[in-house]
Amino acid sequence: MEHCSATQSQQAGGKTARFATCYGAKCKRMALRRVDGLSAIASLREHWPEYLMEVGEVGCYLFAACVFATLLQHPGSIVRQSISSDIARRVLMGLAMGGTAIAIVMSPWGKRSGGHFNPAITLTFYRLGKVEFWDAWFYVITQFLGAMSGVTLAKYVLRGALGDRAVRYAVTVPGMYGSLAAFAAELTISFILMLTVLFTANREKLASRTAYFVGALIATYYVFEAPLSGMSTNPARTFGSAVHANDWHAVWIYFLAPSLGMLAAGELFLRVRGVAPYCAKLHHTNHERCIFHHAEDES
Numbered sequence: 401m402e403h404c405s406a407t408q409s410q411q412a413g414g415k416t417a418r419f420a421t422c423y424g425a426k427c428k429r430m431a432l433r434r435v436d437g438l439s440a441i442a443s444l445r446e447h448w449p450e451y452l453m454e455v456g457e458v459g460c461y462l463f464a465a466c467v468f469a470t471l472l473q474h475p476g477s478i479v480r481q482s483i484s485s486d487i488a489r490r491v492l493m494g495l496a497m498g499g500t501a502i503a504i505v506m507s508p509w510g511k512r513s514g515g516h517f518n519p520a521i522t523l524t525f526y527r528l529g530k531v532e533f534w535d536a537w538f539y540v541i542t543q544f545l546g547a548m549s550g551v552t553l554a555k556y557v558l559r560g561a562l563g564d565r566a567v568r569y570a571v572t573v574p575g576m577y578g579s580l581a582a583f584a585a586e587l588t589i590s591f592i593l594m595l596t597v598l599f600t601a602n603r604e605k606l607a608s609r610t611a612y613f614v615g616a617l618i619a620t621y622y623v624f625e626a627p628l629s630g631m632s633t634n635p636a637r638t639f640g641s642a643v644h645a646n647d648w649h650a651v652w653i654y655f656l657a658p659s660l661g662m663l664a665a666g667e668l669f670l671r672v673r674g675v676a677p678y679c680a681k682l683h684h685t686n687h688e689r690c691i692f693h694h695a696e697d698e699s
Contacts, residue, residue, distance in 0.1 A: 443534040447691050451538045453513040455546035457504045461517055462550030462570075462640045464500040468493055469570040470554075470561050480566075487623070494622030498615035505611035505682045512688035514681040515611070518634040519543050520658040522680075524594055524666045530680035530693045540636075547640025555644060562644075569645040572630030572638045572654055582629035583653045589621050590633045590661030598669040601684065602677050608685045633658050 438446060471479045472489045483489050505515035516522045519540040526536040551569060555562050562569055574582035593614065600606040600613050621631045632638045638654035641647075669677065678684065680692040 437532050438534060440534045440537075443532065443538060447535060447538070450513040450535075450691055451542045453509040454517060454539055454542045455549065457507075457509055457513065457515065457517040458543045458546030458636055458640075459550035459553065460504060461497075461500060462547050462637060463554045465497060465570045465637070466551055466554035466558065466562055466567075466641075468496040470558050470564075470567050473566045474561050474564050475566055476561070490623050490626055493626075494619035497622060498617075498619030501618050502611045502615035505614065508688070510611075511681070511683050511686040514679075514690075514692065515683060516680075517543060517546070517636075518658075519636050520590060520634065520662045521594065521597070523659055524662040525677075525680035525692070527663055528666050528670070528676050528680075530677060532691075532693075535691060543636040544639055547636040548643055551640045551644045568647065569641045571641045571645045571647050572632040573647065574629060574650050574653065575627045577628060579650045579653060582650065583657050585625050585628040586632060586653055586657035587661040589617075589625050589631075590658040591665045593617050593633055594662035594665035595668065597682060598665065598677050601679075601682060602673070608683070610682050614682065629653070633661075635659065 444451075471477050472483070472493055474480055479492075480489070483492070504510050504517060507515075509515075510517075514525075516525075516539060522531060522536055522539045522543070525531045526533070531539070551562075555569070561567065596613050596617060597610060600610045606613075618631075618633075621633070625631050632654045635655045635658060638651060642651055676695060678695045679690060681690060
C-alpha cells in the first residue's frame with residue numbers, strides 16, 4: 401500500500417534499528433523487523449522524540465477538552481449562558497474535539513509518532529505486531545503523563561473554573577443508565593473507532609483521510625454517546641481528569657472497555673483481511689521517520 405525508503409540506520413545496543421519514511425505506493429520490507437527489537441535503554445535513546453510527541457499530543461487533547469468543557473458548561477461562561485440546549489452544546493463540544501483530534505493526527509508530531517494519543521490504540525497495534533514491546537510500554541506511560549500534564553496546564557490557565565461542579569475537570573463518568581450501559585457504550589464506540597482506523601488507514605484511497613474519519617466519529621460520539629458514558633474511548637483521557645478531580649467512580653470501565661473494544665476490532669480486521677495492517681501510523685503519507693513494523697506485502 402505504501403512505499404518506504406529507509407532514511408536512517410543506527411546502531412543501538414549491537415542491533416540495527418531502521419527508520420523508514422512512508423510515502424507513495426508500496427513497501428516490500430519492514431521498517432523495523434521484530435528480530436531487530438531494541439532494549440529499553442536503546443529504545444529510549446533512539447525513540448525518545450516520538451515518546452515526547454505522544455506526551456504533547458495527549459496533553460493538547462486533554463487541555464482542549466478542559467477548555468471547551470469549561471466554556472460550554474461553566475455557569476459563568478457567556479457561551480453557556482447563551483446556549484441553553486444540552487444537545488447544541490454537545491454538538492459544539494463534538495466539533496471542537498473532533499477538530500482537535502484531526503489537528504493532532506495531521507500535525508508534524510502526529511505524522512511522526514503515529515498520532516495514537518490513546519493507550520488502547522497503542523495496545524491494539526502492539527497486538528497486531530506493529531509496535532515493539534518497549535515502544536508500546538513507553539508510549540502508554542507517556543500518554544498517561546501527557547494526560548495529567550494537559551489537565552494540569554488547563555487547571556493553571558482556567559484557575560478555579562475547571563474545578564466547578566458543572567465542569568469537574570471534564571471527568572468521564574457513567575450517565576443516566578448506569579455503569580453497565582456506560583461499559584457497553586464505551587466498548588461499542590471504541591470498537592467502531594479502531595475498526596475505522598484499521599480499514600481506512602489500510603486502503604490506498606482512504607489512508608490520507610483517516611484523521612478526518614476519526615474526527616467525524618469523535619464529533620458524533622459527543623453528540624449521541626456522551627450522555628451514556630461521558631465519551632472517552634481513551635484510558636489516559638479519563639485518567640488525566642480523574643486524578644485532578646479525585647473522582648474514581650467506575651474508572652475501571654474506561655480502562656477495560658476501550659481496550660477490549662479496540663482489541664476486538666483488531667481481531668476482526670485480521671479475520672476479514674487475513675493480513676496485519678500496514679503500519680501503526682494513523683497518517684502514512686508523509687516524509688517523517690517511522691519506528692513501527694511495516695507489512696512486507698501490499699495489503
